[in-house]
Amino acid sequence: xxxxxxxxxxxxxxxxxxxxxxxxxxxxxxxxxxxxxxxxxxxxxxxxxxxxxxxxxxxxxxxxxxxxxxxxxxxxxxxxxxxxxxxxxxxxxxxxxxxxxxxxxxxxxxxxxxxxxxxxxxxxxxxxxxxxxxxxxxxxxxxxxxxxxxxxxxxxxxxxxxxxxxxxxxxxxxxxxxxxxxxxxxxxxxxxxxxxxxxxxxxxxxxxxxxxxxxxxxxxxxxxxxxxxxxxxxxxxxxxxxxxxxxxxxxxxxxxxxxxxxxxxxxxxxxxxxxxxxxxxxxxxxxxxxxxxxxxxxxxxxxxxxxxxxxxxxxxxxxxxxxxxxxxxxxxxxxxxxxxxxxxxxxxxxxxxxxxxxxxxxxxxxxxxxxxxxxxxxxxxxxxxxxxxxxxxxxxx
Numbered sequence: 001x002x003x004x005x006x007x008x009x010x011x012x013x014x015x016x017x018x019x020x021x022x023x024x025x026x027x028x029x030x031x032x033x034x035x036x037x038x039x040x041x042x043x044x045x046x047x048x049x050x051x052x053x054x055x056x057x058x059x060x061x062x063x064x065x066x067x068x069x070x071x072x073x074x075x076x077x078x079x080x081x082x083x084x085x086x087x088x089x090x091x092x093x094x095x096x097x098x099x100x101x102x103x104x105x106x107x108x109x110x111x112x113x114x115x116x117x118x119x120x121x122x123x124x125x126x127x128x129x130x131x132x133x134x135x136x137x138x139x140x141x142x143x144x145x146x147x148x149x150x151x152x153x154x155x156x157x158x159x160x161x162x163x164x165x166x167x168x169x170x171x172x173x174x175x176x177x178x179x180x181x182x183x184x185x186x187x188x189x190x191x192x193x194x195x196x197x198x199x200x201x202x203x204x205x206x207x208x209x210x211x212x213x214x215x216x217x218x219x220x221x222x223x224x225x226x227x228x229x230x231x232x233x234x235x236x237x238x239x240x241x242x243x244x245x246x247x248x249x250x251x252x253x254x255x256x257x258x259x260x261x262x263x264x265x266x267x268x269x270x271x272x273x274x275x276x277x278x279x280x281x282x283x284x285x286x287x288x289x290x291x292x293x294x295x296x297x298x299x300x301x302x303x304x305x306x307x308x309x310x311x312x313x314x315x316x317x318x319x320x321x322x323x324x325x326x327x328x329x330x331x332x333x334x335x336x337x338x339x340x341x342x343x344x345x346x347x348x349x350x351x352x353x354x355x356x357x358x359x360x361x362x363x364x365x366x367x368x369x370x371x372x373x374x375x376x377x378x379x380x381x382x383x384x385x386x387x388x389x390x391x392x393x394x395x396x397x
Contacts, residue, residue: 010145022093024142031135032057038134039127045193045266046123056127059113060106067105068097075227075236095146098227099136100240122201129208133186136178136212143175150174151222172222181215200255200263206248213245 013022039046039053069092073080076096080088110128114121143149150160151172160173188211189204220226220238227236255263 012146020093022142023145027142027145028135028139031138032061032131034138035131035134039131042130042193043127045199046127047266048119048123048127052117052119052124053127055113055117056110056124056131059109060102060128060131063105063109064102065092065097068099068102071098071101071104072096072227075230077230095148098237100237103132120201122203122205125202125205129205130186130189132208132212133182133189137182137186138179140175140179140182144173148175148225149178149223151177151219152224171224174219174223177219177222178215181219182212185211185215197265199266201266203252203255206252209244210248210252213241213243213248216241217245 010023012024013020015021036053036057039048039056040050043050043053069089073089073096075098079085106128107125110124111121113119114124140149147162150162151174153169154172155170156172158173158176159170160176161168161170185208189207192207193199193204217238220235220241223235226238228234229236229239
C-alpha cells in the first residue's frame with residue numbers, strides 16, 4: 001500500500017524501571033480511557049451519572065480480562081489443563097485473550113450491577129456498546145504491533161507484509177479490517193443517537209451486537225489463527241458472530257416493525273440522572289456520604305407528601321369558610337322560601353345527627369314534629385345552625 005520499500009519494525013514492548021511494558025496493553029488501556037471520556041461526555045443520553053460510568057469501567061476491566069482468558073482457554077484446553085500446564089493460566093502477558101469472552105463476562109456482571117443499583121439493564125448495555133466500538137477500534141492496533149490477527153496471503157494493494165528468515169510474505173490485515181469496521185459502527189450509532197427521536201434502552205447495544213457480529217463473521221473467515229471448536233474445523237468466534245448477528249438483527253427488526261406494545265423511550269432517565277448527579281455533587285461538597293444523600297432524598301420525598309396534604313387541608317378549609325360566608329350572608333326570606341313539604345333526605349339525617357350530639361335519643365328525634373309552627377325566621381336560624389354544625393364536625397374529622 002505504501003510501496004515495496006516501506007517497512008515498520010516496531011518492538012513489542014519497552015522497558016521501564018526494569019519492567020517490560022507491552023504496546024498491546026497500552027493500546028487496550030488507551031481504548032478504555034477514550035471510551036470512558038466519550039461516555040462521560042454523553043452520559044445523559046443513557047440516563048447515567050459519572051459514577052455509573054466509572055463503575056462500568058471498573059467492572060469491565062477485570063471481568064473482561066477474566067472472561068477473555070477463560071474463553072481462550074476453553075478452545076486451547078491442552079495448553080492450560082493437565083500435568084505441568086496449570087501455571088500457564090496466569091501467564092496473560094504471553095497472550096491468549098478472546099474478545100467475545102470479555103464481552104460475555106462483562107455482560108453477566110452488568111446484570112448484577114443493574115439490579116444492585118436499580119438501573120435499567122438496557123441503559124448500561126447501551127453505554128457498553130459505544131464503549132466497545134471505541135475500545136476495539138483502538139485496541140486492535142495492538143495486534144499490529146504483535147504481528148498477529150492477520151489473514152490469508154493476498155496481493156491486494158493494502159496487504160500487510162511480514163518478514164521472517166524465509167523472506168517477506170503478504171497477508172490480509174484482518175486487524176485493520178476489524179478496526180475500521182468498528183469505527184464505521186461507532187459513526188453510525190453516534191449520528192443515529194443525535195438525529196433519531198425513537199431511541200429505547202437496549203437499542204444501541206443490539207446494534208453493536210448485530211454490526212460487530214456481521215463484520216466479525218466475514219473477517220474471521222480470513223484469519224489464520226482462529227480458535228476452533230474442539231474436534232471440528234469450525235471457527236468458534238465465526239459461528240458465535242453469525243448467531244449473535246441473526247438474533248440481534250431479528251430483535252431490532254421486530255421492535256421496529258412488528259412490536260405492538262410501546263417501548264420506553266430515552267429522555268426521562270436523562271433528567272432524573274442529571275438531578276441525581278447534581279444532588280450528589282452538592283452533598284459531596286458539604287461532606288455528606290452516599291448514605292446521607294439517600295436519606296436526604298427520602299426526607300425530601302416525605303416533605304413533599306406532607307406539603308401536598310397541607311395544601312389539600314387548606315383547600316378544604318377555604319371551601320368551608322366560603323360556604324359559611326355564603327350561609328351567613330343569606331337572607332331569611334331566601335331560606336324560608338324553600339319548599340317545606342318536600343324536605344331533602346339529608347335534612348332528616350342531619351337533624352338526627354345533631355340531636356344525638358346534643359344527647360337526645362333516636363326515639364326522641366322521631367317524636368319531634370315534622371311541621372313546626374315556628375315562623376320563617378326560626379326555620380332560617382335552625383337550618384343555618386345545622387349547616388354550621390355539620391361543617392364544624394367535618395373539620396374536626
